[in-house]
Amino acid sequence: MPKNSNYTDIMEKNHMEIPWHDYVKNDSNVLIAKAGLIEKASVIGRVGLIMLSCGTGAWRVRTSMNRLSKELGVTCTVDVGLMSIEFNCFDGTDCVSQSLSIANTGVNTSKLYRMEQFVDNFPKEEAHLTGEEIHRRLDQIEKIHTLYSPAKLGLASALACCAFTFLLGGGPVEMILAFIAAGVGNVIRTKMIKHHFTLFFNIAVSISAACMTYAICFHLAEIFFHVSALHEAGYICSMLFIIPGFPFITSGIDLAKLDLRSGLERLSYSVIIVLVATMFAWIMALLLHFHPQDFSALNLAVGTKLILRIITSFCGVFGFSIMFNSSIPMAATAACIGAVANTLRLELVDYTSTPPAAAAFAGALTAGILASIIKRNNGYPRISLTVPSIVIMVPGLYLYRAFYNLGIMSLTEAVLWFSSAIMIIVTLPLGLIFARILTDRTFRYCT
Numbered sequence: 001m002p003k004n005s006n007y008t009d010i011m012e013k014n015h016m017e018i019p020w021h022d023y024v025k026n027d028s029n030v031l032i033a034k035a036g037l038i039e040k041a042s043v044i045g046r047v048g049l050i051m052l053s054c055g056t057g058a059w060r061v062r063t064s065m066n067r068l069s070k071e072l073g074v075t076c077t078v079d080v081g082l083m084s085i086e087f088n089c090f091d092g093t094d095c096v097s098q099s100l101s102i103a104n105t106g107v108n109t110s111k112l113y114r115m116e117q118f119v120d121n122f123p124k125e126e127a128h129l130t131g132e133e134i135h136r137r138l139d140q141i142e143k144i145h146t147l148y149s150p151a152k153l154g155l156a157s158a159l160a161c162c163a164f165t166f167l168l169g170g171g172p173v174e175m176i177l178a179f180i181a182a183g184v185g186n187v188i189r190t191k192m193i194k195h196h197f198t199l200f201f202n203i204a205v206s207i208s209a210a211c212m213t214y215a216i217c218f219h220l221a222e223i224f225f226h227v228s229a230l231h232e233a234g235y236i237c238s239m240l241f242i243i244p245g246f247p248f249i250t251s252g253i254d255l256a257k258l259d260l261r262s263g264l265e266r267l268s269y270s271v272i273i274v275l276v277a278t279m280f281a282w283i284m285a286l287l288l289h290f291h292p293q294d295f296s297a298l299n300l301a302v303g304t305k306l307i308l309r310i311i312t313s314f315c316g317v318f319g320f321s322i323m324f325n326s327s328i329p330m331a332a333t334a335a336c337i338g339a340v341a342n343t344l345r346l347e348l349v350d351y352t353s354t355p356p357a358a359a360a361f362a363g364a365l366t367a368g369i370l371a372s373i374i375k376r377n378n379g380y381p382r383i384s385l386t387v388p389s390i391v392i393m394v395p396g397l398y399l400y401r402a403f404y405n406l407g408i409m410s411l412t413e414a415v416l417w418f419s420s421a422i423m424i425i426v427t428l429p430l431g432l433i434f435a436r437i438l439t440d441r442t443f444r445y446c447t
Contacts, residue, residue: 009406015103031130044072044089047118049100051112067122142253146190161240168397173231177258186323192206199276234438252426319333339384355423360431361430382440402417
């Protein structure tokens with residue numbers, strides 16, 4: 001405590017840090033398998049908490065904690081939420097109960113990959129270490145923050161939103177303007193996350209910055225290059241970097257496994273992000289006198305459109321994967337999956353009259369199957385490949401148009417856009433779930 005009792009630190013942490021090393025003896029040579037229950041529980045709980053902080057769902061967190069528990073001769077029951085874990089460890093006579101929480105949620109696929117390696121290698125490596133040595137290794141993993149600077153993350157979001165623009169029907173003008181605006185918006189968002197600004201404030205500022213940047217660039221293009229007013233439609237694409245793909249998808253997977261607490265909390269978190277983002281995008285559209293409208297037809301040949309869809313799908317998924325803190329090889333792998341799955345979805349809609357929701361299911365199913373095949377060879381976490389590859393299928397444009405029409409009391413249009421968006425949003429996790437059921441025996445049963 002500071003000497004001056006009247007002193008108040010406004011940045012004092014609301015979530016106190018856990019002194020993990022206090023649960024073990026620094027000078028002890030006792031291996032973790034022979035240690036006391038409290039020491040074992042500290043390792044099990046910390047592993048679950050780090051995995052939870054990476055953005056993965058309850059099923060994966062519980063599976064990892066169970067694997068460590070079995071290796072350490074402990075029975076563990078776990079209840080997982082979006083930002084907290086409550087668990088009990090038993091070893092026959094003693095019981096340890098702990099409630100742990102993280103200060104904020106996010107996505108870090110590089111840390112998740114390292115944690116999955118830790119859990120997979122635990123019987124061969126960490127099980128032969130002391131508790132102190134294990135916590136030191138976990139200290140190193142916990143220090144894996146973002147691999148990229150805000151500028152690089154801004155460039156990744158610019159690439160993703162630029163590709164998204166083409167896939168939604170935009171042309172070169174909209175793509176260039178969305179590239180600039182999304183890059184600026186995500187740089188600001190990343191810097192605000194780094195300084196721990198609250199979620200609502202972060203979304204409001206970054207979305208407003210992206211819309212304002214698009215408007216400024218668009219008006220400059222009108223003055224100097226005589227760009228048509230029809231190209232203002234791309235402003236919606238400049239803010240699609242905010243799409244909460246990971247919590248949306250993991251909520252569906254958790255609900256499929258009846259992890260209702262985690263599933264509903266993740267779904268609520270996703271809905272909050274979408275509502276706040278669309279609200280501020282609508283306000284900015286009113287202030288800037290922008291109106292959502294259809295893109296001008298590009299009139300591309302079938303072969304040319306197919307090739308461009310493959311390229312832009314790859315670029316879009318690669319950009320989103322980098323935003324999720326994937327390494328370059330992991331992002332490229334996810335991008336290859338997305339190029340196949342998303343192009344298949346779009347081709348089904350255009351050339352077979354397949355409803356968009358059914359095509360989204362087929363695309364997500366394809367992404368899930370491809371990710372399962374690839375995981376067997378390189379060990380990348382399945383969710384680190386599947387979520388980026390189908391985020392580009394999330395109908396952010398539909399959600400914005402629904403909210404915009406709701407705001408101007410055009411209720412019929414709002415309901416139509418909402419209905420289309422909800423159908424696609426529901427089928428995306430369903431596709432991944434059934435791909436997982438088909439390819440993963442451990443996921444197929446309820447045990």
